[in-house]
Amino acid sequence: MSIETLTYVALADRLKISPAAARSLAKRRRFARCLSDSGLALVSVDLAEIRHTPRPRSNRPAGDVAMLAEKIAALQAEIARLEATAAGHRAAFERERERADCLMAEVLQATAEATAAKDATARLEGLLRAGDRAGGSIDNRGQAGSRLGHLVADLVQADRKACR
Numbered sequence: 001m002s003i004e005t006l007t008y009v010a011l012a013d014r015l016k017i018s019p020a021a022a023r024s025l026a027k028r029r030r031f032a033r034c035l036s037d038s039g040l041a042l043v044s045v046d047l048a049e050i051r052h053t054p055r056p057r058s059n060r061p062a063g064d065v066a067m068l069a070e071k072i073a074a075l076q077a078e079i080a081r082l083e084a085t086a087a088g089h090r091a092a093f094e095r096e097r098e099r100a101d102c103l104m105a106e107v108l109q110a111t112a113e114a115t116a117a118k119d120a121t122a123r124l125e126g127l128l129r130a131g132d133r134a135g136g137s138i139d140n141r142g143q144a145g146s147r148l149g150h151l152v153a154d155l156v157q158a159d160r161k162a163c164r
Contacts, residue, residue: 005042015052025052113162120155127151 006014012022023041026033032044 002048003044003046005044007036007040007042011043011045014047015050017052025050110162113158116158117155117162120151120158124151124155 008019008022008026011026012019015022015025017025022043026043026045029050034042034044036042
């Protein structure tokens, strides 16, 4: 357990790394640092504690660049194909959305017509019940029958509109 005081360059030589990597290692491990009389930074290090194994330098052959360029081109072509497919799906989605909107409008219209027909039916049933309770369909002025006739005509006219 011998502590040595080394410059970044000397530490880099010992660990077989670059001086910048030695400086980064000293900062990361928080080694004690001080300045020498010549202005160089000195680091106090116990080399036995450091278990640093340098990674081999990667020497990429020139063929790797060409291979990577081919992969990039292939991926860009795939992206273009997928974007075209997505555009087709988007167009189909928009068509179906328009169809759904039209169908929803038709359903709302049919619901409104059905509600109007139910209301008219309820009014007619109410008049028929009132006429039965009064003992006849004509009052002293003959208006109940004509009112019922107008309501039936309105109901038939609404039914004809709904069938169109």
